[in-house]
Amino acid sequence: MNHLDALESEAIYILREVAGQFKNPVLLFSGGKDSTLLIHLALKAFYPLPLPFAVMHIDTGHNFEEALTFRDELVKKYNLRLIVRKVEDTIRLKNLEEPGGKFPSRNALQSYTLLDAISEFQFDAIIGGGRRDEEKARAKERIFSVRDSSGAWLPHNQRPELWDLYNGHISAGEQIRVFPISNWSELDVWQYIRREKIELPSLYFAHERTCIRFNSRLVAMSDYIVPDAEDVIITTSVRYRTVGDMTCTAAVQSTAQTIEEVIDEIEQSALSERGETRMDDQISDAGMEDRKLKGYF
């Protein structure tokens, strides 16, 4: 079987397991390529019916305009049920401290908003677009990942997970995070997007943007970051490899305007996807692991 067929089949099977095993699942959707891919896989999995669950955006407020527009268009086109919960509201309600500094990322605070939304809607399964090749901690996570009542991942006490027999039994208060595209690489995602003619936000293709250069990374100028006088501001042709909170997602210099060209660039890139574009993982070697222990995706 062709590798894209095999990966697609695995993902569809997992999504159907979620629909079959849980009362109230939700799919996390940000307008980024991985969660967009998930929606397309789910559309295929449940055709001719509409998606049997809602999609939810945990909105940091630091959005790329293009991603938001894309999100709303996709929701409209496929008649999806969209829930939006804002980190801003969590900060206000819980009296949390707004992150400060040059790049005040609300990325880590998303966990609070996510956990609140999970208890508000009583979600029992939360489908996410995490991939094992993104990061070392993700590489260890099961497809059905049991989280305790505080949303924490228990990496040393994971359930055995055999064959495709995903065990979704949980006790009250627990939840399962589900990762249908665990086994996809960045390249697989792009090849599949090409094959299935999936539309993405324009951010993923080369465009002119004004950025500041920070630690050899390009961070888009926006109202959310606080540049210093000595920062070098340049306008250049860039694209994004990942799309998240504007304050912690870096662009890459690129002239790739088509999927073909993007695939060529990825194949030649010397840097990994998160390494090149995520500032939040750079903080410490165990950045992702720490966030997962606190309920992160």
Add this chain to the structure above:
Amino acid sequence: MDVLRFITAGSIDDGKSTLIGRLLLDTGNIKSDILESVKEDNDDVNLAFITDGLRAERQAGITIDVAYKYFTTPNRKFIITDAPGHFQYTKNLVTGASGVDAMIILIDATIGISSQTRRHSMVASFLGIRNIVVAINKMDVSGYDQSVYNSIKNSYSEIAIRLNLDQVTYIPISALKGDNVTRHSYHMPWYTGPALLQFLEACKPEIKADDGRLSVTVQYVAGNNIFGRLVSGTIKRGQNVVVYPGRITSIVKEIINNYIIVEEAFTGHDICVQLELQGTLMRGATITGIGEGPEYSNEFEADLCWLDELSEVVLNRDYILRIGANEVVSQVKEIISKRYIETLGYSNDQKSVSVNEFARVIIHTSSNIAYDNYSQVHETGRGILIDITTNNTSGALIIR
């Protein structure tokens, strides 16, 4: 390009992590920022750190849970599961080894076969893994000596015979130096077999045959739409089928595959079907062909591997048995025999089965359940036992 899944197994320090690091590095699958992050103070790359992901694991210097790694060559996408070597994590090894096409068992040439080697081989035998590679590692420290290789090969072949592992390939390697990993080693001209990567590229994945008996695992039902995977055989519109549980006959009205209404679908397809059926059918049902039955009973024998460290098997206690998407209440009625790592033989010891142990058991179910022999349809010939109080996946079963 197709997909091959394989697992590396070995005792602590046999060199698993180094080997995986070496495979990724030599096939150009490690990006420079990742390479930077695994450099030590003296600037040497520590190949093992590429897979030892969690902080606790780095601190302890061992792999605790299964890590998944990926690499591609022009012909294949490889999914590697790096499983822990420690005996207390055998359950994690079983997790990692379930569903793989090949297992690489690492043996440290300076130590030889250990009880871990026997344990890993037992897991391979239990799961019915066809392609086994015995990679004899650290040949660089053993002077690349053919007699070291031969002696380990000879001892292992006895294990292979006892465990019915009939396709074993022996490869002398140095994970650290790269000998016989992605290319042939000049240090061992006496070895004429394939290098490890060459073997993996040629290795046949578990093939699913379209001419097998028809079996659809029903995962989700909404109204008349039945969503499931055709795990074996071919299904045709208009065909007569039998639905379990209940053994009800019916006709296939419509098949949808990949957004299209089709006349027939084949093994591996994730389909949506509608049946000419009185009443509704539920998740867990199995759709089969006429007269080629699965077995349908409330009692069967199976091989069991216990995965739960909190409790051992309690006879006649209720567990949830899951086969495919079907779940029924069941009990372990009898322990027929146990199989020990030390001897690899069966014994009539009927003491309970605890974590990381293997046994032959009789399973009783509260209602009839459809199943196959593992050799006939893998998906309906294997299952798990779920603890009803902790919800843990406590046991793995193979019906053979």
